[in-house]
Amino acid sequence: DHRFQVMSPPPEIEEFRAWNSLTELCLSLWEHYRVVRRRRKELESRLYELGAISDPALDLAPARLSNAQAERYLEVSPEVRDFHGFRSANPDLHDMCEGLHSLADAGLPVLISGDTGTGKSLLARAIHEASSRRGSNFITFHCGSVPETLVDSELMGHVKGAFTGAEQDRDGLLLQAHGGTLFLDGVEDMHEALQAKLLRVLEDRTVRPLGGKDAMQVDVAVVCSARGRLDRLVERGKFRHDLYYRLRGAVQEISSLRERREDVLPLAHIFLDQYARESEVEPPELTRDAQIKLVKHSWPGNVRELENIIHRGVLLSVDGIITPDS
Numbered sequence: 001d002h003r004f005q006v007m008s009p010p011p012e013i014e015e016f017r018a019w020n021s022l023t024e025l026c027l028s029l030w031e032h033y034r035v036v037r038r039r040r041k042e043l044e045s046r047l048y049e050l051g052a053i054s055d056p057a058l059d060l061a062p063a064r065l066s067n068a069q070a071e072r073y074l075e076v077s078p079e080v081r082d083f084h085g086f087r088s089a090n091p092d093l094h095d096m097c098e099g100l101h102s103l104a105d106a107g108l109p110v111l112i113s114g115d116t117g118t119g120k121s122l123l124a125r126a127i128h129e130a131s132s133r134r135g136s137n138f139i140t141f142h143c144g145s146v147p148e149t150l151v152d153s154e155l156m157g158h159v160k161g162a163f164t165g166a167e168q169d170r171d172g173l174l175l176q177a178h179g180g181t182l183f184l185d186g187v188e189d190m191h192e193a194l195q196a197k198l199l200r201v202l203e204d205r206t207v208r209p210l211g212g213k214d215a216m217q218v219d220v221a222v223v224c225s226a227r228g229r230l231d232r233l234v235e236r237g238k239f240r241h242d243l244y245y246r247l248r249g250a251v252q253e254i255s256s257l258r259e260r261r262e263d264v265l266p267l268a269h270i271f272l273d274q275y276a277r278e279s280e281v282e283p284p285e286l287t288r289d290a291q292i293k294l295v296k297h298s299w300p301g302n303v304r305e306l307e308n309i310i311h312r313g314v315l316l317s318v319d320g321i322i323t324p325d326s
Helices: 011-049 067-074 091-103 120-130 148-156 192-204 230-235 241-247 261-279 288-296 302-316
Strands: 081-083 086-088 110-114 138-142 181-185 221-226 250-254
Touching: 067 261, 067 288, 081 091, 081 120, 086 091, 086 120, 086 261, 091 120, 091 250, 110 120, 120 138, 120 181, 120 221, 120 250, 148 192, 192 241, 230 241, 261 288, 261 302, 288 302
Parallel strands: 110 221, 110 250, 138 181, 181 221
Antiparallel strands: 081 086
């Protein structure tokens, strides 16, 4: 009389499954929360522009501000938090960085979206520095800068004699990032061949150098950035859906500087100190009119534009003062 007993998994396996499910649920809820909050801000900003509401909150930051509205930002001293070099006074970004502390070692790929100049590469490095991989390499790959014919050599590396001019073995970026983080900058610029090769590497976790015989295991954390909505490229067939879902383990959005004007003056003073040290001078003073002009500006170039303006102001300041005309 043979009896078969159904064996339940060990307790530690059940705990792992429960923790994994809870993590996925929390990430999903957090993403929905950010979407709802962003849409609320867009609606309230639109209502303000139409005149339906008269006094929007500071964090709504409509495209056009009066002097009186801009002066409100001069009267407050928001708390600036530093997340491993990524600094902001915006409450939404504070919440985002708090969540990234727990995500840094989770092993999930992170997709950072935002306009050009918002600080996506700075946040990518901050995620690396917050993780246990911070002692290893942080390698950046600019997805749109490599011709299709050089993708294999750049990412996978090559062995000596693999092609004309390959005079010695060379590790590709994936092997250089082994044990660390690979930052894929501008994934929306990936051509089709690169998307296919990257997907295979992420699934197999192996790399075979060009001309080589043996595949090598790679262990990399993947962080990538995209301008705008990558899912819209998927809908239009411009980006592989399987790669998209492979990369979007956790999605983080950095709002434009126009939408977080409380960051303008704190970041301006940080850049003032930075470029004054480089020029070996005392940090210049921003006049009140200069501060109002900075807050009122719509910042199409975001933080990068602000940094360039402050750098120029330090170089052109007269008697240690930066005016609106500097």
